[in-house]
Amino acid sequence: MGSPELQHMAAFYEDMAAKFLLTDNIGVWRDISESLHLLASEPEGVTYREVDAGGVPALWAVPAGSSSEHVLLHSHSGGSVVASPWMDRKAVGHLARATGVPALLVDFRLAPEHAFPAQTDDVRDAYRWLLDQGYEAAKIATVGHSIGGNYAVNLALVARREGLPLPGAVLSMSPWFDIALDNPSIDGKAELDKMLSRTQLTAFGDLMLEGTGVAKTDPRINLQHADLAGLPPTFVLYGDQEILTDDSERFAVRARAAGVHVRLEVIPGGQHNFLFGAGKVPEIDEAVGVMAAWLREKLGVPAS
Template identity: 40%
Template sequence: MASKQSQRLITSYKGLLAELDASPDMPLNEVRALFEHMGDVTAEPGSIDYAEVEAGGVPAMWVVPKGSAQDRVLLCAHGGGYCFGSMYTHRKLYGHCAKMIGCRALIVHYGRTPEHPHPGPVNDMAKAYRWLLDQGIRPNHIALIGDSAGGGLAVTTLLRLREQGLPMPAATMPLSPWLDMEGGGGSFESNQQKDVLVAHEMLLEMAKTFLGENGNRRDPLANPLHGDLRGLPPAYIQVGGDETLLDDSRGLAEALQRADVEVKLDVFPDMQHVFQFLAGVAPEADEAIAKLAAWVRPRLAL
């Protein structure tokens, strides 16, 4: 049974949707301002310094826990349907992850749609990764992580890096990843009454904005379920059991297994989309982040 504390995320998501329903013609800048409160449910991790930087021409934020390894980096892709969210909304979430792992994190503020449609976000992530290499960070000392749309980027970025002939990072950790631009997963039906945030119609509209009206819904750089995943680094996928996007995670795990890539999938019962936002608040989120850290630390030689 879900903890009492986990209900805070449901309350937050319902409140966000209620404000959007009350103002269906809300301008994009105001919608984005609403989404800037996504991280309000996350506890302040503490003992962390933050600094904004240009990472290969892309805005980003360094998250530096006190006493952390300076030569190990968590490269982070925030969620928000490629349209919302920012390095600010996810500052505390990835602060908890970096602090638990014991390394620095770099949250990439990639260009969002509709101003920067596909392949803008994945290109920005690749630029940030190349910038880390140029700073002297070894590829096997970098791990990717992302949530929702950022979880998709935690995989598609690997495919872009391979195209560019860059070395692979040590690992990737997609959280509640959004991958299937066609929304074909059966969990959209089985979990539609449980997931309070992600609805099928909403997701298809976001895909249209991201890819364009006639964009390729099976482009591997947007939907890696249709890509060649051979040779990718180990992956650890986390997803909530009540998510409509549950089958995206299952499908990714199966595709990685077929490609002979090491993969771990954890489904957390009764949890909502990106429940890790409740870091420092709900035990399920803290448990999930502790598992991420235990899994990735040896891969980063920490």
Template identity: 40%
Template sequence: MDQSEIEAVRALLSSKPRPVGWAERRQRLDEVGSVWPVAEDIRLEQVDVDGVPGEWSIAPESDAARVLLFFHGGGYCSGSILSHRRLVTEAGRAAGIRTLAIAYRLAPENPFPAAVDDALAAWRFLRRQGVEARHIALGGDSAGGGLTLALIGRLQKDREELPACAWLLSPWTDLTMSGSTLATKDSVDPIIHGGYLHELADAYLPGGIDRRDPRVSPLYADLAGLPPTLIQVGSDETLLEDATRFVTAAGAADVAVTLEVWPYMIHAWPLWNAHLEPGRRALAKAGAFMRQYL
């Protein structure tokens, strides 16, 4: 692999001081996430998802009857359709399907369970549009990965049909922050650090919520019955153990789960797929996984 590509992304991320306020953090993530724009052949369409802003995307020759419903990362406090547009649209191209990205409500203005409620609203919107559950893949990166799992848990609780599969990129699965790589990878991860995660969790969770509650920390959920799941994570992530421990727990629950650990990659590296060849390869693998089950 050409190390200069990932080093260029690291330089982009460190080119400005880490912002402090929520508005500044949201603006910065939008900036670094959208530095390479969406491809010109992607068709975009804004949609009102029962009061939640959403965006359809479709690449040429993709199947509009099959959908990737995607939840962006950002620690439940930042991230947007804009910051993740290049990632989502290229994932849809790789899978050969339409995508629906959701701008769920953010904390601290809208703490838990607002994001979970919006995710459920998006799922039910798709179902009412006539999209069969077996034609839907759920996906998310970082906090969006945790939100994906929270939605599946809610569907299981309500005895609803489940999606065909789930794709989790650098998922945040443990808001107790007990993973050892939060310490061992702290010096190499340019994005996610322990103190920052604690701040995000404090903003997302109202007082009195147990951080082992499976609705916020799916690592501690009963994982039996999850649909086939692909987890992709970089070796240079503080959240590496959030992925590896979840895979162990899911495998023990007889879930068809696949783990990919990508050497030298950082948190949610396929965001920069336009510049980063391993980002394009990771999306190609995710696309092949979704096609297998859709």
């Protein structure tokens, strides 16, 4: 069952999912999604600043006393249709503070107004901007959750394809890798996942790819079909209550077979996008500490 705080998080998700079912208005979905920031506490000593990251709107989350040489490049959740950096800022602020590294949260364009690959293009352009600012690729971690967990990995694949230097590490939380929804856990854990459903994910995938001619099995967006060779060290975490558990587990098997150094961990009782509980849920705060220690090691962040 987990802590009372973890159970409260699941109840919050269940209430939010019920509100989604009341409408098919995307604007209302976006308004509902922004309430997720309420689950996280405000991290102490973190300041925020909007920036133009090479033509891409973004939000800096800068912990006091953090490294000036390292960056967490964060992609938010929301299936490419809803959500924003402002929804994620507190949760990511906790991770940045624990790591001792500033985070740059990318405000990538949303579908259906901007179909794929607008989202991955924006994440790539923000990464290029960081490189142009003088940050070393080896000191940048690409991170994200849900579809952002896809984009965190995808950025490294795009960098490999386009000849850019690879980031130093990848942190992918509750990732949505299989846009075609072919994994058994989509239906097998439907009663446990209080946020996601096959119906919702199908709608997000349709809106993301509408009119593009890109199939839901295309390896540029469906990482269950991508060539994973050459990825940087990668850490994947997920909650055992979410319908995307197979996305994480199958990815780890394929990545290891491709020679990638992969760490895979599960949060017992954890829901999708568990990071939103940062600062309020003890299980999530423990996970934040584990992720931060891994990031510091892989990026070479000096002890404070």
